[in-house]
Amino acid sequence: MTTQVLETLDLAIGYRRRTKGDIRLAHGLNLELQRGTLVGLLGSNGVGKSTLLRTLAGRQKPLAGRVLLAGQDLATLSPMALARRLSIVLTLAPQPRLMNGYALVAMGRHPHSDWLGRLSADDHETVAWAIKAVGADDLADLPQAELSDGQRQKLMIARALAQEADIMLLDEPTAYLDLPRRVETMQLLKQLARSAARAILVSTHDLDLALRSCDQLWLMSDAGIITGAPEDLVLDGGLGKTFSAAGITFDKRIGSFVLDPPAGPRVRVLGEGEPVLWLCRALERSGFTVCGDAADLEVAHRQNGAADTWDLRLNGRASAHATIQSVLDALESEPIWQTR
């Protein structure tokens, strides 16, 4: 069994216009998706992630080149044949009225059922399996209207799974979800890629989450798409370059983008551990530059029994503070800001 299920040959994507020439978002794309892998599609807003997904899903014609699904040209497949090979999940989960979760997931069987959409015993088994696989057993018999965004999206993923297509394309499925739900969804997708042997391509703006859960990243920028393992892309600077913008830098140590340090008053921080890490963040947030060689401003952390104490030394004067807020307040009232 080959593992490659999707391949693009010199694909160019964009929009055709009758006058004024085509809008070409990317060209010369030679990409591939493998069974059992979760691929994250990252890129700035407007760079063409959705256009790429629409083109791969057969929703939009390529400007040039071809998309092959298991060796067969996408353009030659009938809608039904395509639906058996490729399923999608969109950002917004629909809220159909008067339909329970089970019926929603059962829609995924459409490409396999008869003209009335009747489900065979096998179809029912597949639907039940898909619901179980996403952990939505408790949602199956509830009306759609009573579910949260995250629960609905879970059912939409189950529906895509029940479609039994090798390829799953998801367009920012977690955009409207809270952080725990996003983590859960990405973990679920990673798990499904393995256990159900699907090739899953998910576009997301969640860089941190993508770095932690995807097997591969496609980084899309105006220059094209670069692919690779997330860690390789971090180390060779590809990730930093993709999202390069004035005022932010990719910090390879913590694996996320940070604001360029402002040129504020310099402060030395003494101590270690979590309290100090968060003190540094508070100081940076307030416009200070944390460095080791500041002479006239210093904050030291001291464990005082169970409580934290902060010793502030400013131009030779010393004061003790119980909270970070108190430290910040004390700094705010000093005239050091005039030196900015």
Place this chain on the structure above:
Amino acid sequence: MSQLAGEPVHPATAVGNWRQSKPATLFSSREFAGARPHVLLIMLIALGALLLLSLALGSASIPFDQILRVLLSGEADQPAWTHIVLKFRLPKTLTAAFAGMALGVSGLLMQTYFRNPLAEPFVLGVSAGASLGVALVVLTTGVAGGALLAGLGLAGDLLMTAAAGIGAALTMLLVLLVAVRIQSIVSLLILGLMFGYLVAAMVSLLLYFALPERIQAYINWTFGSFSGVTNEQLPILAGLVLAGLLLSAALTKALNALLLGEDYARSLGANLQRTRIGIVLATALLVSAVTAFCGPIAFIGIAVPHLCRGLLASADHRLLLPGTCLAGACVALCASLIAELPGNNLVLPLNVVTALMGAPVVMLVVLRGAQGKL
């Protein structure tokens, strides 16, 4: 992710789990949990009762056993009764039933396709097209000469039917051409509405210059009626309506997929282009047939689908299509009965009755929808 700990085994890969595929009983499966398919049976019984009632009641009082005798043996004790039942009540009853089915189902098609609870068959400009056809015939023949002036009789009726049918069919053809080119649902909706305004203005213009008695004839047509169809015309109406219903039935699966929106419907294998054409064609058949023979009958198309969703507690078209068929026929028969209350020579305009019945339903839907939103 604790629920993922015990990984479910895919049925296709589970050894010894393979079994012969056979369709389960349609409405018994879990996807219909909460729905009330048995309501279809109640609707069927109600339809039977209303059909008999419609045959039994009228300005002339005929004993009920005589009605049954006419139906079973074709002959009543008095020839006049046979004549009344077979020549007047039977065609009127069947016309009401077919018209109700057609309007209910086309309303459902439009509401699903436009994903708009207030869509109805006439938003595509069908009734506007039909009324223009009728207005052209009725309002201008007076100008053309006296030949058709006496033609408010049989020839005039036929001409009006043909004009309405041609007007409605041409409008739908136009919409069909546009629907193939224009992908956006909202654009199609707006074009339909604008076309309706355009035609309404032309009709107003014709009315402005028309003779008063001609205007009266036109207005009578706009009232709508199930009584104008003869036994000879009935097969044409029935044939067109049945063709439209069959086409709608063939679209069942695509209509269900459309509940998730166009993008998802496409990804589930629905051929949207074909579905769009199918929906417009089915609506054209259903609505132009009814409008041609009965006039522009309002509100049944918009109210019946809502009624059915509520009664059947389902959005599944496998329930809703037969449901709107049955309920549409029931509502039309009710309206027809109310319009010609027995023991009373007064006959109310059909559209007055349907609007009086339909408007409260629509208001209720809007008010309940507003509550459900937040």
